[in-house]
Amino acid sequence: MFDSLTDRLGGILDRLKRRGALTEADVNEAMREVRRALIEADVALDVVRSFTDKVRTRAVGAEVIKSVTPGQMVVKIVNDELVAMLGSDAKAIDLDAAPPVPVLMVGLQGSGKTTSTAKIAKRLTERGNRKVLMASLDTRRPAAMEQLATLGTQVGVATLPIVAGQSAVQIARRAMEAARLGGYDVVMLDTAGRVTLDEALMAEVAEVKAATKPHEVLLVADSLTGQDAVNTAKAFDARVGLTGIVLTRADGDGRGGAALSMRAVTGKPIKLLGTGEKMDALEDFDPRRVAGRILGMGDVVSLVEKAVENLDAEKAMAAAERMRKGQFDLNDLRTQLDQMEKLGGLGGLMGMLPGVGKMKNQLAASGMNDGVLKRQKAIIDSMTKKERRNPKLLDASRRKRIAAGSGTKVEDVNRLMKMHRQMADMMKAMGAPGAKRGPMAGLASMFGLGGGGGMPSPEQLKQMAEKMPGGLPGGGMGGGLPPNFPGNMPGLPGGLPGLGTKPGGLPGLPGFPGKKK
Amino acid sequence: MTDMNDETTKARPGFWKRLTQGLTRTATGLSTGITDLFTKRKLDADTLEDLEDVLIRADLGMETAARIAAAVGKGRYDKTIEPAEVRALVAAEIEAVLKPVAQPLAFAGETKPFILLMVGVNGSGKTTTIGKLASTLKAQGKKVVLAAGDTFRAAAIEQLKVWAERTGASLVSRAPGADAAGVAFDGLQQARAEGADVLIIDTAGRLQNRVELMAELEKIVRVIKKQDPTAPHAVVLTLDATVGQNALQQVDAFKRVAGVTGLVMTKLDGTARGGILVAIAAKHGLPIHLIGVGEGIDDLQPFAARDFARAIVGLED
Ligand SMILES: Nc1nc2c(ncn2[C@@H]2O[C@H](COP(=O)(O)OP(=O)(O)OP(=O)(O)O)[C@@H](O)[C@H]2O)c(=O)[nH]1
Ligand SMILES: [Mg+2]
Numbered sequence: 001m002f003d004s005l006t007d008r009l010g011g012i013l014d015r016l017k018r019r020g021a022l023t024e025a026d027v028n029e030a031m032r033e034v035r036r037a038l039i040e041a042d043v044a045l046d047v048v049r050s051f052t053d054k055v056r057t058r059a060v061g062a063e064v065i066k067s068v069t070p071g072q073m074v075v076k077i078v079n080d081e082l083v084a085m086l087g088s089d090a091k092a093i094d095l096d097a098a099p100p101v102p103v104l105m106v107g108l109q110g111s112g113k114t115t116s117t118a119k120i121a122k123r124l125t126e127r128g129n130r131k132v133l134m135a136s137l138d139t140r141r142p143a144a145m146e147q148l149a150t151l152g153t154q155v156g157v158a159t160l161p162i163v164a165g166q167s168a169v170q171i172a173r174r175a176m177e178a179a180r181l182g183g184y185d186v187v188m189l190d191t192a193g194r195v196t197l198d199e200a201l202m203a204e205v206a207e208v209k210a211a212t213k214p215h216e217v218l219l220v221a222d223s224l225t226g227q228d229a230v231n232t233a234k235a236f237d238a239r240v241g242l243t244g245i246v247l248t249r250a251d252g253d254g255r256g257g258a259a260l261s262m263r264a265v266t267g268k269p270i271k272l273l274g275t276g277e278k279m280d281a282l283e284d285f286d287p288r289r290v291a292g293r294i295l296g297m298g299d300v301v302s303l304v305e306k307a308v309e310n311l312d313a314e315k316a317m318a319a320a321e322r323m324r325k326g327q328f329d330l331n332d333l334r335t336q337l338d339q340m341e342k343l344g345g346l347g348g349l350m351g352m353l354p355g356v357g358k359m360k361n362q363l364a365a366s367g368m369n370d371g372v373l374k375r376q377k378a379i380i381d382s383m384t385k386k387e388r389r390n391p392k393l394l395d396a397s398r399r400k401r402i403a404a405g406s407g408t409k410v411e412d413v414n415r416l417m418k419m420h421r422q423m424a425d426m427m428k429a430m431g432a433p434g435a436k437r438g439p440m441a442g443l444a445s446m447f448g449l450g451g452g453g454g455m456p457s458p459e460q461l462k463q464m465a466e467k468m469p470g471g472l473p474g475g476g477m478g479g480g481l482p483p484n485f486p487g488n489m490p491g492l493p494g495g496l497p498g499l500g501t502k503p504g505g506l507p508g509l510p511g512f513p514g515k516k517k
Numbered sequence: 518m519t520d521m522n523d524e525t526t527k528a529r530p531g532f533w534k535r536l537t538q539g540l541t542r543t544a545t546g547l548s549t550g551i552t553d554l555f556t557k558r559k560l561d562a563d564t565l566e567d568l569e570d571v572l573i574r575a576d577l578g579m580e581t582a583a584r585i586a587a588a589v590g591k592g593r594y595d596k597t598i599e600p601a602e603v604r605a606l607v608a609a610e611i612e613a614v615l616k617p618v619a620q621p622l623a624f625a626g627e628t629k630p631f632i633l634l635m636v637g638v639n640g641s642g643k644t645t646t647i648g649k650l651a652s653t654l655k656a657q658g659k660k661v662v663l664a665a666g667d668t669f670r671a672a673a674i675e676q677l678k679v680w681a682e683r684t685g686a687s688l689v690s691r692a693p694g695a696d697a698a699g700v701a702f703d704g705l706q707q708a709r710a711e712g713a714d715v716l717i718i719d720t721a722g723r724l725q726n727r728v729e730l731m732a733e734l735e736k737i738v739r740v741i742k743k744q745d746p747t748a749p750h751a752v753v754l755t756l757d758a759t760v761g762q763n764a765l766q767q768v769d770a771f772k773r774v775a776g777v778t779g780l781v782m783t784k785l786d787g788t789a790r791g792g793i794l795v796a797i798a799a800k801h802g803l804p805i806h807l808i809g810v811g812e813g814i815d816d817l818q819p820f821a822a823r824d825f826a827r828a829i830v831g832l833e834d
Contacts, residue, residue, distance in 0.1 A: 142648075222757075226789070228789035
């Protein structure tokens with residue numbers, strides 16, 4: 001699967017990659033070719049359109065980074081959008097419920113439900129150490145029940161005894177009952193294939209779902225499917241509420257467009273890939289790896305990632321240098337606020353730190369939220385260039401103007417200015433000669449300059465949190481982050497802006513003195 | 518296996534009605550598309566591109582869609598045009614491509630037994646189509662032998678056995694896992710011994726890129742040819758209506774390895790439109806014999822170019 005899509009996209013992007021400069025026309029031309037390649041890979045037309053639109057917009061507006069050609073940048077953008085389309089994170093089958101956990105398999109005729117049912121059952125038995133019962137609810141296709149029974153014997157998984165004349169719902173109920181009595185962990189319910197236009201059969205599967213309340217409802221779909229994939233996925237999702245997709249025949253030379261489309265239109269993760277007729281031919285679906293495989297340009301992608309990191313690091317170095325010289329102006333503060341937002345706002349930032357989950361609540365209680373961040377940025381944005389470079393200019397009338405311009409109150413502006421002054425003072429003090437081993441080391445490490453900055457353990461962080469009610473140890477942020485923290489930690493604010501006015505909540509010092517190992 | 522809990526034999530509406538129902542319902546999207554497209558619109562470049570999109574959504578593929586859109590636009594550029602007229606024009610273009618390939622599956626009178634080999638990827642509808650075909654042939658008073666050449670898939674033999682019982686055809690099978698070419702050989706011996714008119718050989722589903730499985734298929738053909746150099750008299754490839762552009766590769770590979778002589782498209786009773794047939798017809802010119810429109814024994818229809826083309830764009834008859 002995906003191989004020929006790889007060839008097509010690879011060819012297009014290769015040509016682009018080598019170009020020194022790209023015009024908007026170049027990008028448009030490339031996107032036309034990408035569109036064609038995706039359509040020939042059976043990606044649903046609407047999905048293709050939104051994909052190329054997103055890539056085009058991002059490519060045209062992309063920041064120019066030296067050491068990366070615009071073409072390489074486009075490759076990276078295509079990669080990112082592919083990953084986004086495929087769903088970023090791998091999702092496994094979820095069995096986290098009271099046993100017996102029902103798993104319902106649905107899909108069109110001939111999509112591979114029975115084979116997939118047996119493969120999954122085998123895997124859950126052998127790797128997951130679960131006791132699994134399989135039941136065929138297919139009362140229609142000749143010998144469907146025998147097929148599942150035979151596979152059950154093959155893989156060593158129990159199947160529900162066949163009782164002629166029962167309806168699908170009756171069998172499903174019997175399976176759940178048998179599983180309860182027999183102490184099974186999982187019940188795999190294999191249903192008859194059905195076209196989504198068959199009202200009676202769609203009602204039947206909805207009834208089965210209502211009767212068994214499955215924890216997982218998996219759509220089994222053929223990766224050779226064309227444009228209809230989206231209709232089918234939408235129809236099943238609307239009727240029975242899918243929790244995931246199993247893509248079969250991934251060992252074929254289909255181009256896998258159905259995979260891209262179904263995830264995109266339903267938002268439901270692709271959980272597994274069937275890759276052959278043998279009972280262990282089942283693979284986890286990892287969107288990142290698949291996107292990487294489709295593009296086959298992992299080298300370019302990581303090159304660009306590195307360059308972006310370096311760029312951030314360069315900015316951070318410059319900022320650190322300015323701070324050292326006591327030139328921390330409002331532009332610098334603005335950059336820091338930006339970086340914070342990039343890292344997922346306050347909530348995201350706090351969530352990434354070990355042992356500070358609790359502080360998140362304190363944060364919320366103190367009224368400190370991402371709205372504050374936005375407001376502070378708005379205040380800075382309402383200043384003139386001159387004012388930003390030289391905060392001393394800000395007299396009462398200017399502050400009034402700024403408050404009006406940013407839709408805030410003068411107190412807000414005052415608070416921001418106070419915070420800035422405290423931070424600037426602190427940094428100046430740290431920048432003084434001889435302060436090397438102290439807070440300065442923490443600051444340096446925080447801005448990626450290397451040196452010191454040990455990482456407090458979660459326990460230490462917790463202690464700090466307890467000792468400092470109402471304020472956040474800024475050092476916890478600076479020194480407490482893992483060394484390879486995403487984005488290289490450029491310009492993380494030394495303290496949480498806005499907390500400076502709270503008692504005990506001085507804009508924290510990076511490197512928190514005394515907490516070094 | 519008995520038919521006790523088998524719902525497929527229950528009374529159903531006539532199959533012609535089912536076909537048109539199926540196809541028109543499936544075409545709703547397409548015809549709505551066309552209506553949206555052409556209400557008070559001029560036939561300009563944008564409109565033609567939109568028409569092309571609508572055809573792509575029906576799986577005709579980029580090339581075929583572009584060609585048909587261009588044909589519709591030819592000589593009518595910048596004219597205002599009614600949706601109904603566009604629909605008729607598109608249908609006519611599609612029909613023109615399909616007409617030459619709409620050929621019935623002919624069981625030549627003198628050849629006895631007439632040997633038909635059924636091939637296709639997994640789950641495409643081979644066994645069910647065989648069952649339906651056996652029923653049709655039986656109704657014509659022909660004597661039919663079915664050979665269970667799928668010795669691989671679990672319960673594949675039982676599945677064909679049910680169809681043999683339903684249609685009164687005789688069944689030849691070996692144990693699961695046996696050599697499929699051997700089953701074909703047995704089938705031929707049995708058909709000769711019974712003086713049967715038609716032998717239909719089922720095969721295991723296989724993806725066309727799986728070299729070892731395609732080699733196995735080649736061997737089946739070789740063994741048959743050894744017995745009767747004119748055989749197999751028909752090699753029919755089943756294509757699922759939901760299939761996308763990969764069908765082109767399927768036709769290529771099965772033609773090369775097994776000498777496919779014609780096509781059947783199954784599952785046209787679903788939402789899929791089977792537009793890839795138009796691309797296949799244009800590229801390969803292979804006969805299209807029949808369409809499957811359901812799981813019942815009667816749900817098999819001759820392929821009619823006009824009906825297919827008109828149904829695809831949402832025209833009733
Ligand atoms: N709705 C619908 N279902 C069909 C049609 N033809 C076949 N099926 C169903 O499609 C599924 C697969 O059909 P089979 O005949 O078993 O396909 P096959 O090619 O023999 O499959 P394998 O032997 O497993 O490769 C079964 O559930 C059939 O009932 C059709 O025209 N319409
Ligand atoms: Mg079969």
